[in-house]
Amino acid sequence: MSQVSPALPRVLSALIGEKAVLFAISLNALALFVLALVAPDSVAARVAAAVDYACVVLFLAEAAIKIGLERRRYFASAWNRFDFAVVVLSLPVLLSPWIDLQAFAAVLLLRLGRLFRLFHLFHFIPNVDRMMTGVRRSLRASVGVLIALCILLFILALGAHFLFGQFAPEHFGDPFIAIYSVFRVFTVEGWYELPDAIAQSAGGAAWGVVARVYFMGAVLGGGIIGLSLANAIFVDEMTMDNNDDLTARVVELQREIAELKALLVESRPAATGTAPETVPIHASADSEVASANRGVGGA
Secondary structure (H helix, E strand, C coil): CCCCCCHHHHHHHHHCHHHHHHHHHHHHHHHHHHHHCCCCCHHHHHHHHHHHHHHHHHHHHHHHHHHHHHHHHHHCCCCCCCHHHHHHHHHHHHHHHCCCHHHCEEEHHHHHHHHHHHHHHHCCCCCCCHHHHHHHHHHHHHHHHHHHHHHHHHHHHHHHHHHHCCCCHHHHHHHHHCCCCCCCCCCCCCHHHHHHHHHHHCCCCCHHHHEEEEEECCCCCHHHHHHHHHHHHHHHHHHHHHHHHHHHHHHHHHHHHHHHHHHHHHHHHHHHHHCCCHHHHHHHHHHHHHEEEEEEEEE
């Protein structure tokens, strides 16, 4: 029976360790950047493609080793499921030495999945779990404002389409383009150019006034008030856990004060030498005995 080399676990640990994965992801990001920067037939492109190919093989080996070691526990982690999906999307790269993948648009789209592996770098950010918890809490708190903004965006976009679609079809010619244009207005990015273009195209001062008033209201309601409110709620929820330590200390202080009050209440009868609950009972019994004795003496 063959024995497993004691050095093998160390090799596997080094291969799937966080430092090795971080280095491989960073190297893969650099290779993708070079592939997008240089000419496809250059030497640098061939070197970057080889590095990209090696990184994909490494990521595939990492996933296989982790699945072999952890079995079902591997898929219990959200990060592992994400990594496995990205590895599957990266598999067409392994066919690149034999098949020209540039001829297959669907495969090219799958190759874009390699970029999602760069999101794994968030895993190495300090306190990332706490940050993600704050993001989820902020999104839940902001969902009402976001829904209200979407409704307002839809209403204003349709109104702009019906009012100004004939004057500025490139911005409000159909509802989809109108939604994008009004969204730009919400971001307060060049919003004043739209009413000026409408006024110039309409050729009348009245339409210019209507357009300017309309988009001033859109900027005020959706951009200044709406987005500011959503941002305020998001930031407030993100920073809420900063007071957790202070809240815990206040709760602990309240508990200690309650215990101190209880001790004072318990020690007060002992200090006065009285027993509030038993004295009335004994006094009542003594008075009854004295009454009985007087009755017997009188008889």
